[in-house]
Amino acid sequence: MEKRALSSKAQSEHIIFNEKVKVPVYPKERFSFLLSKIPKGIKEKIFYFYGDSFLCEAAAKEVIARLKKEKTITYECLHEEDIDETILIEKLLNISLFSSEKVIWLKNFFSFSYLNTEILKKTSCYIIITSKEDVSPDFLKKLAIVVDFTVKASKDEQEIWQKQVMFSILEKVNKKITSDAQKLLLNRIGFNLFALKNYLEILINYVGEKEFIDETDVKLLVTPIKEEAAFEIGEKLVQGDIETALNFFKNLLEQGFHPLAILAMLTKELKSLIEAKILQKEEKIKFSPSFTYQDFLKITYPEIKQILIGFHPYALYHLLKRASRYTFKELCSIQKMLLKTETIFKNNLKAAPYHLEQLIIFWCRIAK
Template sequence: LIYGEEEYLMKDALDQIIEHILPQDDREFNLFLTDGENEDIDAICESIITPPLLPGNKVVAIKNTRLFQSKTSAAVLIKEIIENLEKDKQKAASTFMAFLDVAGWSFEDLRDGGWEKIPDSDWGKMVKGEVEKKREDWLPEIIKLCIYLDIKQRFNSRDTDRLEEVLEGTIPGGNSLVLTADKVDKQKKIFKVISKEGVVITFPAAKPKSGARKDLLMERTGKVLAKSGKRLSPEALQELGRRTGFNLRMSQKEIEKLITYAGDKETIDKRDIDAIVGKSSEDSIFDLTAAIVDKDTEKALMTFKDLLNQGVHYMVILSMIIREIRFLLQGKILLKGGSIPSFHQRMHYRDFQNMIYPGLKELAKKMGKNSEWLTGQHPYVVYNNLKNSERYSYDGLLEYMERLVDCDIELKTKGVNPKLVLERLLIYMCS
């Protein structure tokens, strides 16, 4: 069990454990990986006691499990729901389903005004006076959101008896269960069983600007950069930390962009940080489109919220998503048409800038293409879109364009909530 508040470190620990136990070639058949929203205890138990398809080790990994939550977590979960109703609706809906699990309530019983039938005494026992906001101020809203997003209640976290029996019994040699969780109730039997039969690793939150967090950022970014033959200057490291609040996950994302941007240059300096890392609306648009390409729903929704907070109109956001998909389509056409046969996904940005981009500019002139086309963009934009276009099929990109056109019409002609429409669009595109 890996638990705590340092999400990046927990993910890194999970990846390292899987890498240590299971060779890459065996993971297609011997790795059972799922998320807490979709976990099924019977399926987990069957997977643990079943020998691997290929000879060797087998890993059953559950990310963000709900197994360790209990009624003592209810008030904390409600606070998270309320906090995320505005900034991260997908997370709010997911957390609400976790709350229903620990409360023992059915979503079907609460919808259509059913929540009003919960006796005040039952509600009081659940929240224990720790939630200031009245339920009528947020409960109807989260229920409507779950209906709109088509979120289903799939799991009852109380039914852990069978899993406890399996873990206390005989598991086939070479089979491993790895779980990650942000919060745990140490009084639950399942926690005590895992503590006795297995290993528990915790990553408590470090203070954002503490020396430990800075040292950790230096260590982690150093490892990533070393694999690419690069390093950060001391000034660049300090500036990166200042702009990201020494947040490991955010810093990691920025490092990936910096590695690409630096090309063959070994040392990333403060000028590179100034050029790439920031919180302007352009940076956030870059992050949003990158999240869509990476199919990272959580990041896409979070970045969408950042853009709204920066005052960017929802139609501008939609137009930028349309623009990105159009560029990916144009990149796909260029690659399929053989216009740039020497380009490949592993090509460094500097090589692209020197060897490929001048030819593309000439091609654009001959074709009479204007600044609205991919070839009229900054070379870094062209480079990224060509790379990313290879991750999609031509038909898949056309399907996205059709969905975007439908979304544009819906926003312009119907009295709909634009935030919900775009959030649903992002969830669809990242699925």
């Protein structure tokens, strides 16, 4: 790799294939190069990725996959909200008895006060830290490989990354998308890489054995996010991934959704889940979570279309799949928390975003 003289208060010196390289932060375009040198070509065992959440998460998964290919490792992901100083230090300093090395991913991490140079030098673990913003102390930059995954607000750069993500997903399953379908898809979802990934997975599942996703498919399944938000928020919650759900919640606020409108969506989602759960519990319909969409259309839809009215068949299929993930007791617990949030809204609407976040975190933890 060519040496680069970049000015920074916290320039780091790294060794890549025995060559000293001074660089404060690697741009995201260099990540593929860095990945190809892991683990033998890079002495560092700490990676710090900040910027776009989707790209940071994808990079962390690629590093883990690369290490698994080369080594026998164990892997653990710790979310910021579940970390305290004692737990973190114990995880970093305890050596696994079952494998030669351990990888710890600190997700959406910003509690850098828990870390110091002494702890990081003592640990034998690989550490991956992902964060939305660069809030790391200088000592970490001197020990870690730092990559900036921030995507600039320019339309051109956003489009480049949208297409890169899109084609990498499609290539893995030997699918293609027509230019008209691609244009419509990107126009309808805006710059949201998580939404892009989720919609592509829906489209891939829907087209079945067809090679191409066309404009008709996109028109049918990808309505503008503002119109489809209720469906999407349900999918985010059932995944149990707090970061993904909170990112989607933030996107809704940025698109102009009032907190009361988001609460109404959550109320509608819960009501639909309870209705679907009752149908499943009372065995009024034949449905299994293992059903394909084609199974659903053939076996379940003729029975349910007159009971749960107002749903597109594909949305109804996913509603039943989501309902299958919850117990009735869990849905009742969510209902209690939702009613508590509604009461708080009536008394203090200024704090609405915070209380919605708490509701979403509670919901995700139950779904997980």
